[in-house]
Every structure is written in C-alpha cells, then in structure tokens.
Amino acid sequence: MQTSRKNVKRIYVAVAIFIVFAFVLELTGVKILLFLIEYRLAVVRLIAFVFVIVIAFFILKSEAGWKGKLSIAIFLMLGVYACVCFYDFVLPTQYTRCDLYSQKLNGGARILNGKNYKISLCGTGGDDMQSGDAIRLQVFSDAGVLLASRHFLVNWNENSPNSLEYRPDRITYYDNNGRVFEKHLFMPPTALDWVRARIPLLD
DSSP states (O other): OHHHHHHHHHHHHHHHHHHHHHHHHHHHHHHHHHHHHHTHHHHHHHHHHHHHHHHHHHHHHOOSOHHHHHHHHHHHHHHHHHHHHHHHHHSOOOOBOHHHHHHHTTOEEEEETTEEEEEEEEEOOOOTTSOOEEEEEEEEETTSOEEEEEEEEEOTTSOSOOSOEEETTEEEEEOSSSSOOEEEEESSOOHHHHHHTTSTTTO
16 A cells, blocks of 8 residues: 555656656747847857858868868858758748838838839837847839848937938948948849849848
C-alpha cells in the first residue's frame, strides 16, 4: 500500500516538474522570439559577421588552388545569403498602415516627367520614444507594377525633415539610419531598381 502511494506521489511530482519545465521552456521561447523580432537587424548583422569569419577560416585553411578557394568563397557566401533570407522569411519586418504613412510622408499619386506613379509608404511603428520607425518606400507604375523599393528610418521626435520631396528627375527622402541623411531615388526607376525591388535584402 505504501509503495503504491509512493508511486502515485512520484507520478504527481514528475507531472508537476514536467509542467513547470514546459512552462519555463515556453516562456523562454517567447522571450527569445520577442528578442529576435526586436533586435532583428542586429541579429542579422551578427549572423552575417559570423559567416564571414567562417568563410575566411575555410579559405585560409583550404589547400586548394585559387580556383578552389574562389569556389569555396562563392558557395559559402551564397549559404550566408540563403540563411539571412530564410531568417527574413521566418521573421519578416511588418510594414503596416500604408495609407496613414503615405499621407504623413507626402506619398500618394504623383506625376513625374509626364508619367503617373503611385508612391506608397508603410511603417513599423517605431518605439515608445517615437524613434526608429522603419519606413518602406515603394514606387508603382500607373498599372500597379512595382518599379522600385527603398527603406529608411524616421525619428518623429526630431525636428529634421521627414516628408518626401519631388523633382521631375528624383524623389528625395530623409534617412536617420546612416551617415547620408538626404537620399535620392532617381526617376524614372531603372531596370536595376526593378531587379532590386524583387531580390530579398537588396531593396
């Protein structure tokens, strides 16, 4: 009888430990997922940096000739790009409220050099301090074909210009993420712009 009670107690303890362990794992997983989403760009850069180190190590340690080393470098770089693209696919940046951002940043229907374009702007929302709002700028033709895509950062808590400015041959946008604050998308978009808008991480 006592042995039976001990077995039941052991089962209860094991179940309780399992529930606590599962809860901790789930909570940890959620925290990790939130961390990856919050610091997505930093994580991607870290992954790319690690893979660059790995590439350099394999190339230096390889006994193959320069053609073999070049093949290794190309293969590993394609692997890096594939991994980063997969990460971007699994945890994509969520750009929302396109109508609101297009209105706030001076987007919408435009006529440049006699051609009709639709300038669409969407954002991620930024942080609690209204900074770090990642913006996606897309240029569509009158028929709705994506012609070009750019990304930039807006800090709404600063007095610096944010809205797009238009000239017949360019669209000027202001990026708070980098050394060059004033950037241009030349119009009409080129074939390279069309290609860049369709290749992950190059737009």
